[in-house]
Structure formats: structure tokens, C-alpha cells
Amino acid sequence: MNPEQKTVGTVLQGEGVSIALEDVTVFYGINPAIQNVTLDIYSNTVTAFIGPSGCGKTTLLRCINRMNDMITTTQITGAIRVFGEDVRKIDPIELRRRVGMVFQRPNPFPTSIYENIALGLRVNGFRGNISDQVEKYLRLVGLYDEVKDRLKMNALQLSGGQQQRLCIARTLALEPEIILMDEPCSSLDPISSIRIDNLITQLKKYFTVVIITHNLQQAARIADWVAFLKVVEAEGARFGVLGEYATSTDFFTKPSSIDAYNYINTRIG
Amino acid sequence: MVAPELPELGNGSLEKGRWASDHRVVNFWEGVFALTTAILATIPILVFLAIIVFMVYDSVEFFRSYLEEGKAAGATIWQFFTDREWTVMFEPPEGERRRIGVISLIIASSIVALIAVAVAAPLGVLMSVVVTHYLPKRLNYFITPVLNMISGVPTIVLGAFAFSSFTPALQKIFPQIQPYNLLVSGLLVGLFVTPTVLGIGVSAINAVPRSYFEAAYSLGMRKYEYILNIVLPTVFPALIAAFTLAFSRAFGETMIPVLASGLTPQFTFNPLQAGQTVASFIFQAATAAVGFDTLEFKSMFATGLVLFLLTFALNSVGNLSRRRFAAQIESLGVSKVEEGTGSLPGEETFYALGERMTGIEFKRNDSLRALGGAIFAGLSYASLVPTFLLLLFLTVSNFRQGARYLNGKFFTQFADPDPEQAGILAALVGNLWLVLLVLVILIVVGLGAAIFLEEYAEIFLFKVFRNRKVVQWVETLLEINLDNLSAIPTIIYGVLGTELFIRTMKMGRSVLAGTLTLAILALPFVITTFRASLRNVPATLRYAGYAVGMSKSQVILRIAIPYAFSGLTSGVLLAATVTMGETAALGAVVGSLGLISFTPFNNPEGRGPFLSQFVTIPLQIYIWATKPTTEPLAAAAIVVLLTILLILGALALFTANLFQSKTYES
Numbered sequence: 001m002n003p004e005q006k007t008v009g010t011v012l013q014g015e016g017v018s019i020a021l022e023d024v025t026v027f028y029g030i031n032p033a034i035q036n037v038t039l040d041i042y043s044n045t046v047t048a049f050i051g052p053s054g055c056g057k058t059t060l061l062r063c064i065n066r067m068n069d070m071i072t073t074t075q076i077t078g079a080i081r082v083f084g085e086d087v088r089k090i091d092p093i094e095l096r097r098r099v100g101m102v103f104q105r106p107n108p109f110p111t112s113i114y115e116n117i118a119l120g121l122r123v124n125g126f127r128g129n130i131s132d133q134v135e136k137y138l139r140l141v142g143l144y145d146e147v148k149d150r151l152k153m154n155a156l157q158l159s160g161g162q163q164q165r166l167c168i169a170r171t172l173a174l175e176p177e178i179i180l181m182d183e184p185c186s187s188l189d190p191i192s193s194i195r196i197d198n199l200i201t202q203l204k205k206y207f208t209v210v211i212i213t214h215n216l217q218q219a220a221r222i223a224d225w226v227a228f229l230k231v232v233e234a235e236g237a238r239f240g241v242l243g244e245y246a247t248s249t250d251f252f253t254k255p256s257s258i259d260a261y262n263y264i265n266t267r268i269g
Numbered sequence: 270m271v272a273p274e275l276p277e278l279g280n281g282s283l284e285k286g287r288w289a290s291d292h293r294v295v296n297f298w299e300g301v302f303a304l305t306t307a308i309l310a311t312i313p314i315l316v317f318l319a320i321i322v323f324m325v326y327d328s329v330e331f332f333r334s335y336l337e338e339g340k341a342a343g344a345t346i347w348q349f350f351t352d353r354e355w356t357v358m359f360e361p362p363e364g365e366r367r368r369i370g371v372i373s374l375i376i377a378s379s380i381v382a383l384i385a386v387a388v389a390a391p392l393g394v395l396m397s398v399v400v401t402h403y404l405p406k407r408l409n410y411f412i413t414p415v416l417n418m419i420s421g422v423p424t425i426v427l428g429a430f431a432f433s434s435f436t437p438a439l440q441k442i443f444p445q446i447q448p449y450n451l452l453v454s455g456l457l458v459g460l461f462v463t464p465t466v467l468g469i470g471v472s473a474i475n476a477v478p479r480s481y482f483e484a485a486y487s488l489g490m491r492k493y494e495y496i497l498n499i500v501l502p503t504v505f506p507a508l509i510a511a512f513t514l515a516f517s518r519a520f521g522e523t524m525i526p527v528l529a530s531g532l533t534p535q536f537t538f539n540p541l542q543a544g545q546t547v548a549s550f551i552f553q554a555a556t557a558a559v560g561f562d563t564l565e566f567k568s569m570f571a572t573g574l575v576l577f578l579l580t581f582a583l584n585s586v587g588n589l590s591r592r593r594f595a596a597q598i599e600s601l602g603v604s605k606v607e608e609g610t611g612s613l614p615g616e617e618t619f620y621a622l623g624e625r626m627t628g629i630e631f632k633r634n635d636s637l638r639a640l641g642g643a644i645f646a647g648l649s650y651a652s653l654v655p656t657f658l659l660l661l662f663l664t665v666s667n668f669r670q671g672a673r674y675l676n677g678k679f680f681t682q683f684a685d686p687d688p689e690q691a692g693i694l695a696a697l698v699g700n701l702w703l704v705l706l707v708l709v710i711l712i713v714v715g716l717g718a719a720i721f722l723e724e725y726a727e728i729f730l731f732k733v734f735r736n737r738k739v740v741q742w743v744e745t746l747l748e749i750n751l752d753n754l755s756a757i758p759t760i761i762y763g764v765l766g767t768e769l770f771i772r773t774m775k776m777g778r779s780v781l782a783g784t785l786t787l788a789i790l791a792l793p794f795v796i797t798t799f800r801a802s803l804r805n806v807p808a809t810l811r812y813a814g815y816a817v818g819m820s821k822s823q824v825i826l827r828i829a830i831p832y833a834f835s836g837l838t839s840g841v842l843l844a845a846t847v848t849m850g851e852t853a854a855l856g857a858v859v860g861s862l863g864l865i866s867f868t869p870f871n872n873p874e875g876r877g878p879f880l881s882q883f884v885t886i887p888l889q890i891y892i893w894a895t896k897p898t899t900e901p902l903a904a905a906a907i908v909v910l911l912t913i914l915l916i917l918g919a920l921a922l923f924t925a926n927l928f929q930s931k932t933y934e935s
């Protein structure tokens with residue numbers, strides 16, 4: 001990693017709060033998924049959500065851009081603020097342009113590569129030149145040279161790694177302020193995965209990144225902050241709570257709770 | 270690994286002003302869109318209500334006129350249930366009354382339906398077994414559509430075949446069979462409804478958890494023992510549901526009994542005799558040249574109500590139990606392996622299998638078992654024969670009979686009393702014109718309603734009822750209602766169309782009335798297939814749309830519909846085949862079938878293509894098939910109709926497969 005990048009990261013760390021979660025609790029029907037999460041996510045940093053399966057990482061992430069609205073059974077209490085605004089007050093359509101999301105499995109639209117990016121631009125009424133914007137962000141994710149001759153090709157014919165980079169480009173092209181990523185590398189081969197890691201570390205120059213990962217090496221490599229969620233059982237229900245929230249270095253070198261310690265060591269060891 | 274260099278994004282890149290979309294505008298259109306689909310979705314419900322209201326109202330009218338007419342002869346309402354004969358179509362002599370014993374019609378329908386199920390049940394079940402367990406997968410892609418083809422053959426074609434070829438052939442072997450009889454209707458209706466059993470059977474058998482199969486084989490069962498001892502008992506509830514639905518469908522089948530069993534109502538339990546079924550009576554009353562205010566006309570509502578209630582009850586039972594089975598088998602197949610629950614993988618299915626296994630003793634006799642296997646396999650394969658033979662006979666016999674007329678003249682001439690001068694121009698143009706109009710309506714209304722039901726109904730209902738249980742209940746009710754509506758005998762739609770469009774809205778016996786009747790007839794089926802296509806759109810794809818800031822209607826219009834396009838197209842094509850071949854309902858709309866020697870585009874009254882009278886190929890077949898001199902013309906028209914349907918069907922299959930090969934990697 002080049003040193004200049006690193007200073008950019010540290011200088012900006014803690015400068016502003018992009019996302020503020022305050023006492024967030026989410027229920028699916030009558031089952032709690034996560035309870036009482038309070039957490040500030042800083043601008044221009046990469047924050048990783050880690051924790052055992054089912055602890056509610058995805059649930060928490062999807063609250064931030066209100067994707068949980070889609071599931072009619074969810075009930076969310078507490079406050080979520082993006083750049084100081086309560087997400088419930090922002091129209092979800094506008095919110096989702098400003099808070100982009102990349103999913104676990106690449107999910108390009110079954111149209112051409114070009115259209116995949118252009119579609120989002122069009123529905124949001126992009127004022128600039130669409131094909132320039134498409135090219136710019138395909139370049140940004142390092143896909144342009146690979147596909148520049150076949151922009152009309154169906155995106156489903158790309159490899160998994162290329163599809164995922166296309167999905168990232170699609171998200172970035174909307175120029176969001178925050179990018180949420182739910183295990184973006186879990187279905188990719190190691191090489192594609194590293195490419196995306198490198199991309200993410202560079203992205204924080206312009207964006208705030210929140211990423212879920214089960215891969216602790218990845219978390220250690222790219223994250224500035226780590227939020228560790230753990231599962232607790234109370235009154236017959238199982239749900240996730242925030243176990244620890246620290247800078248990446250602190251978290252991996254001196255975890256303060258035994259749960260975090262165990263989690264790190266079973267994973268790495 | 271070189272990191273991609275991050276290009277300068279430039280100043281102003283991250284400004285909000287670069288995004289012109291205004292969420293208030295988007296949300297406004299979102300509301301308009303949702304409201305439109307909601308309005309379209311009420312149409313099937315209105316149709317349902319209209320059926321009930323008209324049937325009940327006009328049935329009351331029927332009884333009123335009956336009581337008035339037969340006052341002197343001591344007419345009471347109860348005679349509807351106590352009379353043995355049904356003589357509604359005959360003017361009674363002075364001082365007497367008509368007989369209105371609907372039971373004679375019901376018995377005839379039941380005989381036909383029972384024979385049909387006796388044919389369809391074993392054939393359908395064995396076919397499902399062959400398709401799922403014996404035939405190689407590749408062959409299935411070809412065989413299953415062919416097996417299903419029989420239910421796509423217009424029943425007028427089967428009826429004509431029954432009367433002109435099948436009965437005469439049977440009479441050579443069993444001379445005591447009447448020229449018109451219930452048996453032949455039953456047999457052909459049976460083959461016609463076999464795909465109903467096949468469809469449900471195959472999906473039920475495919476839902477049997479694979480672990481059963483593995484367990485059974487590991488215990489040394491043979492294939493046929495596994496099928497007989499495990500598969501069939503497991504899917505038994507679904508099969509019963511299938512038989513019920515097949516019975517209901519056979520009970521309401523119209524054109525086959527009309528042509529093969531005659532139009533004289535009789536109180537008889539003898540299937541070798543002629544008899545009139547409920548549906549065939551309705552067809553007779555609807556196509557008889559009688560005034561709207563006559564008892565004869567009104568009688569079709571009373572009988573229609575009987576038919577509607579009986580088939581509706583049967584369909585509800587069938588559809589409910591089919592659903593219950595689907596839910597059960599789903600829970601059987603899933604062995605929960607979530608961490609911490611403590612159950613081993615496959616544990617549940619293992620126990621479930623254990624219950625099934627208790628009855629099986631050790632059979633040592635291996636050669637006997639091998640013989641059993643061979644017999645079972647032979648029987649299963651044999652079940653394919655009748656359908657194939659029938660399809661073959663239909664094609665060959667009609668082609669041979671009609672070949673003489675199948676030339677250019679046939680397509681450019683109008684129907685004519687002189688067979689040598691007759692052609693199907695009017696019927697062909699009328700048919701295509703009608704189908705085109707119907708498809709336009711189906712695409713607009715069907716897609717709108719399907720979108721509402723699939724995408725908005727849940728949220729909408731939740732807003733109204735605020736209770737998840739109630740919402741689920743209402744949704745199930747809606748779905749069952751749709752299933753039921755698509756299984757209602759088509760003649761009922763014909764009766765409804767006559768009353769609603771012709772009598773109430775005064776459209777005349779026109780293209781418009783025919784179009785609307787066919788549209789409401791096919792609508793439930795179309796909505797159901799459209800919904801299935803929309804449901805196939807992967808959720809992750811929709812999420813992707815939302816994540817780039819699309820509104821719900823944008824996700825539907827820009828992502829879901831393009832993705833589901835081939836599925837939707839295939840649904841439209843199937844609807845085209847259904848409406849193209851529909852006879853009974855249109856017969857009712859057209860009423861007394863006369864000679865139409867003009868197309869809707871150049872009708873002599875100058876009424877324009879929407880209000881013109883019309884004829885379609887199936888109706889023309891009916892007209893021709895019922896007169897011995899024109900029977901070869903009917904055969905020629907059948908060849909034309911079957912060719913068109915085959916092309917449409919093949920296209921539907923092709924587009925549906927297009928859909929399957931374009932799977933989304935999720």
C-alpha cells in the first residue's frame with residue numbers, strides 16, 4: 001500500500017460522522033435480529049462489520065439505506081442518521097442514490113454492460129454525459145480495458161469477479177456518499193477478491209465504505225474501523241448486539257472482550 | 270497484482286445538483302402506477318361477482334316464469350329437484366307444465382365425469398410416473414408437451430371425432446351402443462382431462478424429497494417398490510386433489526357431450542344411451558333461437574347456477590387440498606441444519622421414511638420382484654399409448670377426410686350451402702381478429718392485475734387489515750378464487766357474456782361482445798401465468814434495482830418485466846391458443862349459428878369491425894360437423910385450426926424454454 005494513501009486514511013479518520021446509529025433494534029415479526037446498537041461511522045473510512053453468521057450484520061447494513069423497507073415484517077426502532085439526517089425523513093429513492101449498496105452475490109441487470117450502469121444514471125436523472133460517466137467508472141473499477149469492445153454484451157456473460165466489479169461501478173457511478181457492501185468478495189476467487197480489496201482502500205478517498213466480511217484477513221487489510229457483532233441469548237430469543245467497536249489495529253491486536261478474542265482466534269488460528 | 274489507479278473524480282463530481290430526479294415526481298407516478306394496477310386487479314373480482322349476481326337474479330326470473338306458466342298444472346319450485354325429466358325446451362300442451370328435473374342433467378354429467386376420471390386417473394398417474402422416473406430427461410422435453418397437447422385440442426375437434434369416427438368404430442364391436450351415448454363422451458373427456466392429473470402428479474412427485482429415494486435404494490428397494498410404497502402414498506393427497514379437479518373439469522365440459530351424447534335429456538344411468546349433460550343443455554339453450562325473455566333463455570341461468578356451484582365447490586376442495594399438500598411436502602423435505610438446533614441432517618426425513626417403511630416385509634423372491642418391476646414399467650409406458658393414438662388418429666383421419674378441400678380456394682371463399690364453393694375465409698379472419706383483440710385486453714388487464722396481486726397486494730392488504738394472518742388468509746382466498754375462476758366451465762362465461770354484454774350493455778352479438786367474453790374467460794389463467802413469471806424474477810435482481818435508487822414501479826417496469834419477458838410472452842401465446850379454439854362460450858355469444866359470408870372488415874350492414882357479426886373456425890366446424898354433407902369441410906377446417914394451434918403452441922414452448930435457458934446466476 002502506498003504511504004500517501006495511508007495518511008489520507010488516518011488524517012480523515014474521525015473527522016466527521018457519516019452514519020450515526022443510535023440504539024438501533026430490529027425485529028423480524030416478533031423475533032429480534034439485533035438489539036441496541038449504537039455506533040458512529042466516520043467519513044472517508046472503511047468500517048468492517050464482522051461477527052458470526054446470523055448475528056445481524058446484513059440486517060444492520062440494510063437499515064442504513066432502508067432496504068429493509070422491502071421486507072414487510074421488519075420493525076426498526078432507534079435512530080439512524082446519515083450525514084445528520086434521519087433516514088426515515090429522507091425519501092428512500094434519494095437515500096439509495098446517496099447510499100449505494102453492493103451485494104454478496106454479483107447481481108448485474110440482465111442487460112448489456114453499458115446499460116447496467118446507464119440505467120441507474122437515467123432513473124436518477126443524471127445531468128451529465130451518460131457514456132462518459134459509464135466509461136469513467138468502468139475505468140475506476142479496472143473493468144474498462146477488459147470490456148471496452150463489448151459494452152453491448154450481456155453482463156451475465158462476464159466472469160463472477162468482473163460482474164461484481166461492474167456492480168461496484170454501477171453503484172459508484174451514482175456518486176453516492178456512502179457505499180454499503182455485504183460480503184462483496186465471498187463468491188469470488190482470491191485474485192478477483194484482492195482486486196476489489198485494493199479498489200476499496202482507494203475508494204475511501206471519496207466515499208465512506210461499510211463492508212461486511214467473514215474474512216478476517218480482508219478486514220484487517222482494508223478496514224480502519226471494526227464493528228464486532230456477537231450473538232446473545234436472552235429470554236429464549238437469539239439476537240445480535242454490538243460486541244466491540246474499535247480501530248482495526250486495536251481490534252486485531254488487543255481485543256477487549258473475550259468473545260472478540262475467541263472469534264478472531266477461531267477464525268485465524 | 271497492480272491496484273487500479275484511482276482517477277481524479279474532479280471537482281463538483283459529488284454535487285447533488287447533478288441529479289435531476291425529483292422524488293416527489295417519482296412518487297407521484299409511483300402512486301398513479303399502483304392505483305392503475307389496483308383498478309385492473311378488481312376486474313377479476315367484478316367478474317366473479319357478476320357471475321354470481323346474474324346467475325342468481327336470472328335463476329329467480331326463471332323460476333318466476335316457470336311458476337307463472339305452470340300455475341294451472343301445479344308448478345312448484347321443488348320440482349327442480351323432484352322431477353325426473355327435463356323438458357324445458359318443449360312448449361307444454363294446454364293444462365300441463367314443463368318438467369324441470371335438473372337431476373337428469375346432473376346424472377348425465379356425473380356419468381360422463383365418472384367415466385372420464387376412471388380414464389384420467391390411472392392414465393395420469395402412470396404417465397406422471399413414466400415422466401418422472403422412467404423416461405430419460407431429454408426425451409421428456411419432447412414427450413411431456415405432446416402429452417399435454419391433448420388438452421390444447423379444441424373440444425369441438427374431439428367432439429366431432431367422437432361422433433363421426435369413434436362411436437361408429439365402437440359400434441362395430443358393441444352393436445348395442447347408441448349413435449349418441451354418454452360412454453364415448455366420458456372416454457374422450459377422460460383423455461382430454463388427463464393432463465390435469467399429469468401436471469399435478471408430476472409436480473407432486475418431483476417434490477418428494479430426494480432423501481426418500483436415497484434411503485429407499487439404500488434399503489434395497491427396487492424402483493417400482495419405491496414408487497408404489499413410498500412415492501405414490503406420499504403424493505396421494507395431491508392425486509386426490511388432481512382427481513377432484515379432473516372430475517370438475519369433465520363435469521363442465523361442453524362440446525364433447527354436445528356432439529357425442531346428443532341433445533335429448535334423459536333420466537338414465539346407462540352410459541350406452543344418449544343423454545344431455547348440464548353444460549350441453551346450456552349450450553343448446555344459448556344457441557337456440559329464442560328471445561331473451563323466454564323461459565328457454567332463462568333456463569340456462571338456473572342450470573348455469575347449478576353447474577357453477579357444483580364445479581366451484583369441487584374446484585375449491587381440489588385447489589385447497591393441492592395447496593395443503595404442497596405446503597406439507599415442502600416442510601417434509603427441509604431438514605433443518607441451523608447451528609444449535611441439535612437435529613442431524615436428514616433426521617426428520619429419516620423418521621418420516623421410517624413410518625412409510627413399517628409395512629414392508631423382506632421379500633426374498635427376487636425373480637418375482639423382477640417380474641413385478643417389468644409389469645409395472647410396462648403398464649407405465651402403456652399409459653402413454655391412448656393419448657398418442659388419439660392425437661395420431663385425429664390428425665390422420667381429419668387430414669384424410671378433409672384433404673380434398675385443402676387448397677387455395679378453401680382459404681379465399683366464404684361459407685356456402687354448396688360444399689364445393691365453401692371456404693373458411695370468414696371464420697379465419699374472424700378468428701384471428703378476435704384473438705388479436707382479446708390478446709390486447711389480456712396483456713393490459715392481465716399484466717396490470719398480475720402486477721398488483723404479485724407486487725402490491727400484500728402491502729395494500731396489510732394497510733387495510735393490519736394483521737398478517739388475515740392478510741395471508743385473504744391472499745390465499747384470492748389465489749384460490751383465481752384458480753377456481755380459471756377452472757369454471759367456459760360455457761358459464763358464454764352465458765355471462767350473453768347476459769352482460771349483449772343483453773345488458775346492448776352490444777349485439779358482435780365481435781366486441783365475443784372479444785370481451787373471451788377476455789374474461791382467459792383472464793384468470795393469464796393472471797396466474799403472469800404472476801408466476803413475475804415471481805420467477807430473482808429477489809437479488811430487484812434489490813439491485815432498488816439499490817440504484819429505483820422506485821417500485823421502475824423496478825417492475827425496467828427490471829422485472831424485461832426479465833420475465835419470455836415467460837410473459839409464452840403466457841400470451843398460450844392464451845392465444847385457448848381463445849383461438851374456444852367454442853362453447855362463443856357459441857353462446859353468437860347464439861343461433863347461421864351462415865356468415867363476410868369478414869368483420871366488410872360486413873354488409875356496414876357496422877365496422879367491432880360491431881360486426883362474426884364466426885370463428887371452431888364455430889364453423891360445429892356448423893359443418895353437425896351435417897353429414899359438410900363433414901369433410903369440418904375435417905378440413907379442423908386441419909387448419911390444429912395447424913394454427915400447433916404453431917402457436919410450439920412458439921409458446923419455444924419462448925418458455927428461452928426463458929429457462931437464460932437462468933440468472935444467483
Ligand SMILES: Nc1ncnc2c1ncn2[C@@H]1O[C@H](COP(=O)(O)OP(=O)(O)OP(=O)(O)O)[C@@H](O)[C@H]1O
Nearest residue numbers: 028032033052053054055056057058059060071073
Ligand atoms: N427476511 C427475514 N425475515 C425473517 N428473519 C430474518 C430475515 N432476514 C434475516 N432474518 C434473521 O435475522 C437474523 C440476522 O440475519 P442476518 O442476515 O442479518 O445475519 P448475518 O449476520 O448477515 O448472517 P450471515 O453472516 O450468515 O450473512 C437471523 O436470525 C436471520 O434468521
Ligand SMILES: [Mg+2]
Nearest residue numbers: 057058059182
Ligand atoms: Mg449476511
